[in-house]
Amino acid sequence: MGIQLQQALTVGKYLVTQKLMGKKKFPLVLMLEPLFRCNLACSGCGKIQHPPEILKQNLSPEDCFAAVEECGAPVVSIPGGEPLLHPQIAEIVQGLIDRKKFVYLCTNGLLLEKSLKKFQPSPYLTFSVHLDGLEEQHDECVDRKGVFQTAIAAIKAAKRQGFRVSTNTTVFTGADPKKMQEFFDFLETLNLDGMMISPGYSYEWAPDQEHFLQREQTKALFKEILSPWKSGRKKWSFNHNPLFLEFLMGDADFDCTPWGSPSYSVFGWQKPCYLVNEGHYSSYSELLAKTEWSNYGKNSGNPKCRDCMVHCGYEPTAATVAMQPDNMGKALSGLFGG
Secondary structure (H helix, E strand, C coil), rough: CCCCCCHHHHHHHHHHHHHHCCCCCCCCCCCCCCCCCCCCCCCCCCCCHHHHHHHHCCCCHHHHHHHHHHHHCEEEEEEECCCHCCCHHHHHHHHHHHHHCCCEEEEECCCHHHHHCCCCCCHHHHHHECCCHHHHHHHHHHCCCCCHHHHHHHHHHHHHHCCCEEEEEEEECCCHHHHHHHHHHHCCCCCCCEEEEEEECCCCCCCCCCCCHHHHHHHHHHHHHHHHHHCCCCCCCCCHHHHHHHCCCCCCCCCCCHHHHEECCCCEEEECCCCCCEECCCCHHHHHHCCHHHHHHHHHCCCCCCCCCHHHHHHHHHHHCCCCCHHHHHHHHHCCCC
């Protein structure tokens, strides 16, 4: 199904409005992290490396709403940690829906099925379930057997109850393109509301630093993985602008928009982006005004940004580029997984 029409039209109107107002820096997706606690210890994620006193902290619903209103982004992604561990997550989600924000609640799926009773299906809510491959591969990535089957059961239960469900997948070095293609074929059987993919980036706190991709590796790997989609032989339904997928394959080139997906957590507003941690600001306006944005992105020469092709920096760029007249047809095809 891909990105739903209602969301696409809202985001498109938002982008046009920002342009007409003459704004050059504005958010598209708020990465709202209400806690860092998790019930898994994935080797490619460093969030639970925080000290115990930090892992015990939660953002309050009021903190979350204030950040959303200050930022103004039309889409809110709720990663973690595991957001379903937050005792007030249902109140947070409902408050965002009431504000007409499109919410992607990211979860590893372990608590999803028993948590469904806390939520109501809505076109503004999508559960985004983390799956990095078929059973053996995914369970290895999350360092626990049985997680894949639990997540699949939760996806099926959520779909039966009328919820929107997508998946998010991180592709690391050494991934087998054929197995990834088989994985996408399997996901298509689940009647999902789209799939999201992104290359692994060397998040500095992640325990495993050996399996992150370099830029040329990313292009070659994604070109092979996505070749059936590119040729039209496969109709995989991605929750991405097609220009971002072409960027991953090396068929399009543009720079990062680091302010496009600001991150807010118990520490405040992270600078400069979700993946490069150089401190925090207390307000979103301070983040925009005080960050030296020219120091970040591929074209900056910053070694921390050299190999990054992650969606949080490049999807906002793709969305902006898609609004150019020459690209509108391609952008619209992405609404339906084309």
